[in-house]
Amino acid sequence: MTRSRKLGIAAGLALAIVALAAGQHSLNASAKGQMVRAPRFEVDPMWPKPLPNHWVLGNVIGVGVDSRDHVFIVHRADTFDAQKEIGAAQNPPLSECCVPAPPVIEFDPQGNVVNAWGGKTTGYDWPESNHGISVDNKNNVWIGGNGTCPAAGRDDCPKGAVDSFILKFTHDGKFLMEIGMPHQMVNSNSKTSFGRVAKISFDYKANEAFLADGYGNKRVAVIDMDNGKIKRFWGAYGHVPSDSNLGPYNPDAPIAQQFRNPVHCAEPTPDGLVYVCDRVNDRIQVFKKDGEFVKEKIIKPLTKGDGSVWDIAFSRDPAQKYIFLADGKNERVYVMDRQSLDILTAFGDGGRQPGEFFAVHSIATDSKGNIYTAETYEGKRIQKFVYKGLADVPEQQGVVWPTKP
Amino acid sequence: MQRRSLVLGGMLLSFFGAAAAAQKTARPKTTAAKAATTTSVQAPVFEVDLLWPKPMPNRWILGSATGLAVDAHDNIFVLNLTDSFNARTESGSGTNPPTGECCTPAPNILEYDASGALVGNWGGPADGYVWPTSNAGLGIDGAGNVWVGGAGAIDTRILKFAPNGRFFAEFGNASQQARGAGGTAGESDTSYGGVSPARPAAGAAGRGGRGGRAATPPLPANSTSLSMFGGADGFSFDPQHNEVYVADGSRNHRVVVLDGGAGAVKRMWGAYGNKPVDAEVTPYVPGGTPSKQFGSPVLCAKYSLDSLVYVCDTQNDRIQVFKRDGSFVKEKIIAPQTLGTGSVWDVAFSADPAQKYLYVADGMNMKVHVLDRQSLDELTSFGDGGRQPGQFYAIHNIATDSKGNIYTAETYEGKRVQKFTFKGVRSVTKTNQGVVWPATPGKKP
Numbered sequence: 053m054t055r056s057r058k059l060g061i062a063a064g065l066a067l068a069i070v071a072l073a074a075g076q077h078s079l080n081a082s083a084k085g086q087m088v089r090a091p092r093f094e095v096d097p098m099w100p101k102p103l104p105n106h107w108v109l110g111n112v113i114g115v116g117v118d119s120r121d122h123v124f125i126v127h128r129a130d131t132f133d134a135q136k137e138i139g140a141a142q143n144p145p146l147s148e149c150c151v152p153a154p155p156v157i158e159f160d161p162q163g164n165v166v167n168a169w170g171g172k173t174t175g176y177d178w179p180e181s182n183h184g185i186s187v188d189n190k191n192n193v194w195i196g197g198n199g200t201c202p203a204a205g206r207d208d209c210p211k212g213a214v215d216s217f218i219l220k221f222t223h224d225g226k227f228l229m230e231i232g233m234p235h236q237m238v239n240s241n242s243k244t245s246f247g248r249v250a251k252i253s254f255d256y257k258a259n260e261a262f263l264a265d266g267y268g269n270k271r272v273a274v275i276d277m278d279n280g281k282i283k284r285f286w287g288a289y290g291h292v293p294s295d296s297n298l299g300p301y302n303p304d305a306p307i308a309q310q311f312r313n314p315v316h317c318a319e320p321t322p323d324g325l326v327y328v329c330d331r332v333n334d335r336i337q338v339f340k341k342d343g344e345f346v347k348e349k350i351i352k353p354l355t356k357g358d359g360s361v362w363d364i365a366f367s368r369d370p371a372q373k374y375i376f377l378a379d380g381k382n383e384r385v386y387v388m389d390r391q392s393l394d395i396l397t398a399f400g401d402g403g404r405q406p407g408e409f410f411a412v413h414s415i416a417t418d419s420k421g422n423i424y425t426a427e428t429y430e431g432k433r434i435q436k437f438v439y440k441g442l443a444d445v446p447e448q449q450g451v452v453w454p455t456k457p
Numbered sequence: 458m459q460r461r462s463l464v465l466g467g468m469l470l471s472f473f474g475a476a477a478a479a480q481k482t483a484r485p486k487t488t489a490a491k492a493a494t495t496t497s498v499q500a501p502v503f504e505v506d507l508l509w510p511k512p513m514p515n516r517w518i519l520g521s522a523t524g525l526a527v528d529a530h531d532n533i534f535v536l537n538l539t540d541s542f543n544a545r546t547e548s549g550s551g552t553n554p555p556t557g558e559c560c561t562p563a564p565n566i567l568e569y570d571a572s573g574a575l576v577g578n579w580g581g582p583a584d585g586y587v588w589p590t591s592n593a594g595l596g597i598d599g600a601g602n603v604w605v606g607g608a609g610a611i612d613t614r615i616l617k618f619a620p621n622g623r624f625f626a627e628f629g630n631a632s633q634q635a636r637g638a639g640g641t642a643g644e645s646d647t648s649y650g651g652v653s654p655a656r657p658a659a660g661a662a663g664r665g666g667r668g669g670r671a672a673t674p675p676l677p678a679n680s681t682s683l684s685m686f687g688g689a690d691g692f693s694f695d696p697q698h699n700e701v702y703v704a705d706g707s708r709n710h711r712v713v714v715l716d717g718g719a720g721a722v723k724r725m726w727g728a729y730g731n732k733p734v735d736a737e738v739t740p741y742v743p744g745g746t747p748s749k750q751f752g753s754p755v756l757c758a759k760y761s762l763d764s765l766v767y768v769c770d771t772q773n774d775r776i777q778v779f780k781r782d783g784s785f786v787k788e789k790i791i792a793p794q795t796l797g798t799g800s801v802w803d804v805a806f807s808a809d810p811a812q813k814y815l816y817v818a819d820g821m822n823m824k825v826h827v828l829d830r831q832s833l834d835e836l837t838s839f840g841d842g843g844r845q846p847g848q849f850y851a852i853h854n855i856a857t858d859s860k861g862n863i864y865t866a867e868t869y870e871g872k873r874v875q876k877f878t879f880k881g882v883r884s885v886t887k888t889n890q891g892v893v894w895p896a897t898p899g900k901k902p
Binding site: 097098100102103106108109133135136137139144145146147148149150352354355356357358360381382383384401402403404405406407408410411429430431432433450451453454 | 507508510512513516518519543545546547549555556557558559560792794795796797798800821822823824841842843844845846847848850851869870871872873891892894895
């Protein structure tokens with residue numbers, strides 16, 4: 053364990069104690085529309101550094117942080133307007149700019165590109181639409197995918213689905229393992245393959261990976277981190293998952309007894325819980341690690357379309373006191389108390405300036421408590437929000453720009 | 458040419474690196490930037506203001522920005538396309554019924570003060586005039602009045618408003634022809650993002666991009682018309698003679714000069730001062746014989762204090778310079794290898810009395826070229842592609858304020874207005890400066 057890590061934990065502990073003491077106060081204040089005590093953040097407008105080689109990012113669809121606080125992103129390198137956006141990648145080139153960056157990029161803590169890799173190759177399948185990136189405690193990199201066939205009935209896509217597998221790489225992109233077979237039909241009870249996995253997270257103690265499965269399937273799937281074998285799975289409320297079509301989300305309808313697509317995150321915690329993003333149903337469901345349902349929290353239930361619960365990250369104090377929830381539809385990050393699941397405050401707003409969002413899709417924290425966000429659609433950005441300690445903040449902070457020094 | 462080869466070389470390397478899967482380390486320094494280092498020149502230097510403008514109220518977001526001008530008080534006017542949003546992913550609170558709490562299209566015209574605070578907003582369809590189907594081009598005359606063009610397939614008009622948005626006049630009223638062409642006034646031409654409707658995007662702009670609604674059949678070009686315009690895209694003003702220079706435009710291939718009061722057409726010309734014609738535009742070929750006519754679109758016609766007119770012949774990668782009467786003076790090809798939409802989207806003059814420098818917005822190469830206005834030699838350039846501060850996606854317009862600061866507007870999915878603070882004329886060694894961030898990391902400039 054490095055010194056900085058120890059310090060980080062000590063600081064985190066102090067943070068947790070202070071926060072605990074402030075807890076009741078902030079609840080009362082919140083009810084009166086006053087300031088609340090919560091972790092405060094400021095966007096870093098100059099992170100990351102400009103990419104080399106006229107590279108540009110497509111839909112940024114995953115973010116993860118390794119043990120050295122290097123930030124990994126995965127983006128869709130095929131989500132550009134060929135004429136307007138990546139003229140330099142055409143044959144012949146139309147312009148000096150721009151070129152799609154490789155799908156996986158590793159940044160150091162200062163925001164420099166230190167590695168870039170990924171994409172279709174021989175030897176293993178690359179997802180039709182890569183989705184989600186996570187770095188485990190051995191610094192291996194896991195990637196899911198939510199692609200379907202570009203055209204139904206194509207020779208190389210006989211069953212109408214493609215990304216029914218996940219990939220595991222070394223830190224530097226050397227292929228390690230493909231788990232599940234490509235081209236499998238949606239089947240939320242499959243013991244061999246997946247249904248367009250959105251994100252992968254880890255329980256190191258049990259050596260298990262938790263899969264948000266996904267865009268085709270409607271389940272959480274738990275696998276062995278070494279051999280990839282599916283150990284167990286479950287649907288909403290811990291039900292046996294069903295693939296019946298629930299139709300579009302309707303805020304006025306009875307609450308759904310199954311997940312809707314996509315199941316967008318499944319995050320285990322050291323205290324034995326799993327937090328699941330049921331994105332379109334606008335809810336977080338909490339389970340024990342065996343799939344037993346604990347509780348749920350509805351977030352912005354009037355949100356239709358893509359839904360409100362896109363991804364979550366935990367604060368890095370040992371108690372993981374806070375949840376940071378990315379809401380790519382309402383364009384905010386909510387800061388929640390993890391125990392009560394109450395929203396303490398929110399920051400962000402829609403737009404293309406620093407600290408604003410267009411479809412904030414993924415979220416991660418580093419050892420210092422900083423937040424990283426990834427934007428999909430035409431957001432096409434990775435942003436860093438610097439942790440500034442606990443502070444009294446309003447319930448709606450809006451765009452969190454740096455305060456003047 | 459050498460620089461370009463290196464860029465392409467780097468590109469190929471990166472592609473091969475990706476294909477070889479995994480072992481290649483990205484090169485944080487581009488070889489092109491190193492190779493481009495030359496002897497130093499004196500040139501105006503800029504830094505992007507990371508925090509300008511201020512976030513808008515009401516969960517408003519900016520659409521594709523297609524017009525930009527600075528008034529006498531250094532207030533900044535921005536024109537944007539309020540129908541350039543993806544309803545499903547982008548404007549959830551602007552749909553009926555709403556699907557989320559964010560976001561709502563801001564009004565077509567936004568006025569910011571120098572601090573970046575939004576101090577005015579107006580524009581869009583109203584009684585008494587016909588708003589363009591695809592507003593493009595915004596100019597502010599000597600009296601502070603705001604002129605707005607339209608580049609939509611059936612847009613033939615130019616509108617003139619008071620600074621607060623009170624309607625004054627419309628010129629080029631050909632609404633009957635417009636309606637007869639198959640569109641109704643106010644119908645959107647969403648294939649258009651600010652440049653030529655003749656060359657819409659190939660396919661949708663990726664996941665979450667705008668879907669391709671069928672474009673309205675365009676009206677034919679008529680570059681000698683005295684009664685209407687063919688997609689007027691840019692304006693500038695000669696207060697001494699009360700004249701307006703119009704880049705006309707998206708369908709037409711001319712500069713047209715209007716009387717600033719009555720809006721009557723006084724004179725017009727094409728490339729080299731030729732009589733404008735609407736023959737089919739030949740594709741631009743680098744190194745080929747320069748076209749005898751303007752391509753499509755003509756995006757700017759900027760009148761200088763020493764009575765010259767600088768015209769953006771976008772597709773042909775060139776600036777042409779004329780006298781007031783349309784007699785040709787000279788031309789300059791910018792980034793001559795540029796294909797597609799072309800390299801010359803808009804120009805602005807430096808704020809010194811001699812207007813010593815000319816800034817060229819290049820929405821295809823994602824940068825700003827800094828030229829010596831007299832020689833038209835390129836001194837340096839700044840910017841690169843991307844979504845961070847100081848980067849560009851399709852920089853469509855450029856303007857300067859009285860302090861010499863530069864403002865830029867981005868169309869398509871750029872959807873931003875940015876400010877570049879003038880830091881004085883300094884020694885510059887790089888022909889391409891890349892992204893011009895403030896020198897002190899983490900601090901507001």
